[in-house]
Structure formats: C-alpha cells, structure tokens
C-alpha cells in the first residue's frame with residue numbers, strides 16, 4: 001500500500017468522532033492535519049440555495065432535474081453516456097457500442113465511432129453560421145486586446161495543421177508544446193488534434209530538465225515553443241530552455257522546433273532544426289481536411305506528479321474527453337451563447353486543456369485568454385478585466401482568491417468593490433480545497449451574493465469535473481464540492497475498499513468507469529493499474545488519491561487532501577519524491593525528505609528536511625545554503641517546486657528499520673509539539689534541530 005489514510009481517519013475514540021460516526025470504526029481526529037478542515041465543513045450550516053435567476057433556464061434546472069439524470073444513469077449506465085455523446089458531439093462515423101470493459105481497467109468508450117476534436121470545436125459552429133462569433137478575446141500582459149473569431153481560429157488551426165503535415169507529422173505522432181498563454185498556444189494544441197497528432201503541453205515554468213524528461217518519455221517529433229514569454233512586465237526565456245533541454249541525451253527524437261515570435265527577442269538558431277512559425281504557416285492553405293480518428297485515439301498526454309520521482313504521462317482519449325469538456329461547460333457552468341467565459345488557468349495544466357483549449361470552443365462560447373498574472377500592474381487586474389470584458393462566468397483557483405483577499409485588505413483600490421462586477425453570473429473554483437472564509441469572500445465580494453460558487457473537484461486524470469455543484473440546482477455549502485455529476489459513482493471507502501457511512505472520513509474512489517477518465521500512463525500500463533486500480537481495493541475502484549468525507553445530512557463531499565506523497569502547492573501538484581531526488585542530486589546533500597505543511601495562501605507549502613554531507617550548517621551559512629538549494633530545485637524542476645522551508649539536521653528521524661518517520665516530519669513542519677513516541681529514535685536531539693526553519 002503506498003498511500004495513507006487521511007490522518008483524521010484512523011480508528012480510535014475521540015469526542016469529535018462520537019458526533020459524526022455512525023457505527024463501525026469511529027472517526028478519530030488523531031490530531032490530524034485535516035481535522036480542522038473537516039470539522040469546519042461538517043459544522044458548516046450556511047446553505048445557499050441556487051438563485052432563482054440562475055435556476056430559470058439552467059441546463060440542469062432544480063434538484064429534481066439533477067436526480068432524474070442520476071436515475072437515468074442508474075437505469076442504463078451505458079445508454080446514458082451514449083445518449084449524451086450523440087447529443088454533445090458530432091461524429092463522422094457513429095459509434096455502435098458505448099462502454100467496452102473487456103480489458104478492464106483499460107476501459108474504452110465509443111471506440112468504433114470516428115470524430116475529430118477540432119471539427120467539433122470549430123467547423124461545426126462555422127457550418128451553423130457562427131463563423132463571425134468571437135472565440136477568443138486575448139488580453140496581453142500589457143493590456144492590449146485582440147479578438148479572434150471562430151472563422152479566423154479555424155483558419156489559423158488549419159494553416160498550422162498543414163504546416164505540421166508538411167514537416168511529416170502524422171496521426172499518432174507526438175508534439176510537445178512549450179508555450180506561453182496565447183492564441184498561438186491554443187492554435188498549436190488544436191492544430192495537432194486536427195491531424196491526429198497527440199500533443200503534450202509542458203507548463204512554461206518547468207525547467208529544461210523537466211522539459212527534456214517529458215520530451216523523451218513522449219518521444220516527441222516536434223516541439224512548438226516561443227522565443228520568450230511575458231508575465232508581470234518581465235520577459236522570461238522559452239526557446240533557450242528548449243535548446244538546453246534538447247542538448248541533453250536522448251533528444252534526437254525531436255526533428256523540428258517551431259518558434260512563435262512573441263517578443264522578437266534574440267534567440268539562437270539551429271538552421272537544420274528550427275523553423276519560424278510565421279514562415280511555416282505562410283504558404284499553407286487555410287483548408288485542412290481533418291483526420292477522422294477513433295474515439296479512443298489519444299488526443300493528448302499531460303504529465304503530472306505521482307508518488308514516485310518520475311512524472312506520469314496521463315493519456316486521454318478524443319471522444320470521451322471531448323464529451324466531458326463540452327458537457328461540463330453546460331452542466332457545471334451553464335454556458336450560454338451570451339456568456340463571456342474566463343478560466344484563468346494556464347494551458348500547461350489540465351484546467352487549461354479542458355476549460356480553455358477544448359471546453360469553451362466545443363460549445364462555441366466566447367472566452368478570455370489572458371497572458372499575464374493576477375497581480376500586474378496591480379492586484380485588481382482580474383476585477384478590471386471582468387469589468388472591461390463583461391465576464392459572466394469566472395473560474396479561478398482558491399490560491400488566487402486568498403492572495404487577492406490579502407491584497408484588497410491592504411489596498412481599497414484593488415478591492416473588487418472598486419469595480420463594476422455586475423456582469424458576473426457564475427463563479428467557479430478549482431485545484432485545491434477552498435476554505436469557507438475564502439468561499440464566503442468570493443461569494444459576497446466578487447459575486448455580490450448573486451453568483452453561485454461552483455467548487456469543482458477533479459484531477460488531471462478525470463479529464464474534467466467529477467464532483468461539483470450545479471449552478472441551477474445544488475444548494476451550496478461553503479467548503480464542500482457537494483455532489484457527483486450524474487453518472488459519476490463516487491464513494492468514500494476504507495483501506496479494503498469497503499463502503500464507509502456518511503460522516504466517516506476515508507478514501508475517495510469512483511466505482512464505475514466514466515467517458516473522460518485517464519486511459520493509460522504513457523509507456524507504463526503497469527503503473528496505470530497499480531496507481532489507479534490497486535488490488536488492495538479489489539482492482540476495480542478508481543483511486544483518486546484524495547481523502548474525503550461526506551456529511552451526514554446531505555451526503556455532500558468534502559475533500560480532505562491527498563493521501564499519497566503528492567503535495568498541492570498553490571493548486572500545483574507536486575510529488576515529494578521528485579523534490580527529494582532534485583535535492584539529493586545536489587553535491588552538498590546527503591539525504592533529504594520533503595513534506596507539506598498548511599499555508600494560509602498556497603494551501604500547502606513545501607518543507608524540506610536536509611542532511612548535508614559536510615555536517616549541519618548554522619547561522620548565515622545555513623541561510624546561504626538554503627537559498628542555494630532553492631535555486632537548485634528551481635533549475636532541476638522549476639520555480640514552483642522551490643521549498644519554502646528548509647531545515648538542516650545531522651540526520652533524519654528514522655524507525656529501527658530505517659524508514660523515515662514522515663508523520664513526525666509533518667508535525668515538525670507545522671511547528672507542533674511532538675507527542676508521538678520517539679523512543680525508537682537513534683538521536684532524539686535532532687528533533688530540536690529540525691524544528692528550525694531556514
């Protein structure tokens with residue numbers, strides 16, 4: 001077993017347990033890190049019914065409509081999803097079978113059906129007469145605005161798709177995209193999809209080493225990048241990082257690098273490999289016959305962190321994935337032709353795939369694509385843009401909300417109150433648990449009390465929302481992602497896969513395969529089975545990797561955070577092992593252990609316990625080395641993986657069998673007094689050393 005129960009869930013007796021347990025193993029606080037979160041949500045009695053103006057005309061209007069869909073899925077699971085796949089998507093060849101479970105857990109959906117993702121995102125809207133509709137309102141870092149219609153978007157996608165074909169890229173080939181937030185980034189993704197090439201977007205904040213690792217694992221034939229990116233008034237390199245990455249061993253799989261000139265900054269050029277995007281698309285036709293692929297054809301691979309040091313290439317399908325992107329735009333965001341949708345996520349993360357590149361276009365919506373950061377030129381940027389573009393549906397991360405609360409407390413000019421946000425109808429959050437205080441602020445100050453806050457729980461692996469309120473149906477409880485979408489059979493189970501009653505915390509699973517689920521881990525089917533369908537749980541339950549609890553009154557879900565060695569820092573997912581390997585690859589470091597600790601703004605913060613080969617540094621030397629190590633991790637993985645705290649010790653606390661006592665380290669990271677039995681420690685004095693952060 002390579003996961004642990006959320007620390008609030010061990011068996012035992014506790015006064016709090018008595019209140020929520022319904023027989024069976026008692027729910028025990030165990031002074032666990034999630035206890036306060038669970039308690040505050042379970043004791044959360046504020047309920048916000050869906051506002052009448054949203055209920056009227058919502059895609060799913062009222063709880064009865066939701067329950068009717070739940071019942072339909074229960075009656076005929078395969079038929080339910082097949083009906084929706086026919087309604088939401090346009091198929092070149094209709095599928096004859098919904099779900100194929102013959103090779104479980106490698107499930108297949110709609111496999112003999114053929115379609116093209118970009119036909120669904122672009123051509124069909126244009127054929128319906130919507131070619132003039134704005135697809136993307138792009139706002140650059142400096143505030144410059146460009147509008148791109150559906151007609152123009154198809155034009156650009158087709159030219160680049162033809163350009164890729166001219167370089168020999170064909171269906172099934174992999175293309176890595178390492179680009180800034182831009183129209184070109186979305187075009188690059190869809191151009192791949194146009195010709196059936198599988199894209200793998202790598203977030204522009206990852207280092208050359210991380211990029212290299214992904215390029216090699218994916219076996220990418222082409223990399224699409226930009227000269228530089230601009231964020232918060234600063235220029236950051238991209239092309240030179242690609243050059244560094246491709247200088248490393250094994251990179252000769254890459255035949256071409258396509259460069260979008262964003263800034264015109266000077267970059268080095270390899271004549272036999274590098275091509276200017278503009279030159280590539282110039283001579284190309286704006287007509288590109290789509291490649292009709294099986295619904296199971298891999299649309300993309302997206303690398304994410306797991307329990308080991310090596311990132312996992314999460315492989316998604318075309319049909320099931322696109323169904324989800326379209327369906328959840330309608331169900332969770334109630335998207336309409338008149339909406340202006342804005343998801344602030346970067347295309348480097350799954351949120352930017354499902355709710356920037358594919359979801360909004362699949363339903364023909366108008367959306368904002370934003371190049372910059374929420375704090376530039378000041379922390380009112382989001383509110384200013386909502387006001388300027390009359391955004392109606394806004395989707396962002398709890399971390400952003402928490403940092404903007406702080407900023408607007410300090411400066412009234414950047415407070416949402418100083419802007420006209422009356423265009424807003426629906427608010428969404430994603431990426432990490434939202435604390436009830438931040439939820440209330442978002443609801444009241446940003447949404448003016450009129451907009452439902454849609455707390456969408458999902459993961460890279462789920463392809464799109466799985467547990468989420470519906471704006472026109474679900475009564476909201478701050479801090480809870482409420483109920484599964486119709487057809488999602490989510491449950492909380494114990495360590496053997498047995499159902500737990502409401503009120504008991506446990507392991508979050510999904511009991512039946514759903515269309516947009518992960519299909520495989522690229523190059524590693526064994527890891528796919530072990531990570532997501534572990535034998536310990538019977539081999540058929542999808543293991544999300546999070547702890548959860550359902551409340552007794554409504555069965556609402558509250559997510560308690562990861563139960564594996566994965567951290568969630570500012571909504572970014574990171575493996576403790578990845579950071580540990582980066583640290584120990586530094587010549588100064590003998591040993592390192594990384595844990596998360598709660599943080600007011602970023603949710604979790606990275607805390608590294610480090611043993612140096614030369615002995616424990618103190619004072620200024622310790623500060624200096626800590627900063628060196630942070631810079632090292634930034635270079636190895638990317639700045640997002642830099643440890644906030646670094647603590648030096650002569651050694652690490654271990655059990656007699658030599659296992660690092662991570663639970664103890666988590667307590668130390670939080671600054672708790674150690675109440676655990678430490679009699680087995682070789683050197684209890686190190687606890688004092690490790691309590692001091694650098």
Ligand code: WT7
Pocket residue numbers: 304349350351429430431432433434455456457458459460461481544545546559561562568571572573
């Ligand atoms: C992990 C997945 C989903 C797209 C962005 C992150 C956490 C995500 C919520 C939420 C509580 C959440 C979970 C999950 N998470 N959304 N609404 N409430 N936790 O995707 O990088 O694959 O991370 O993010 O821990 O497992 P990801």
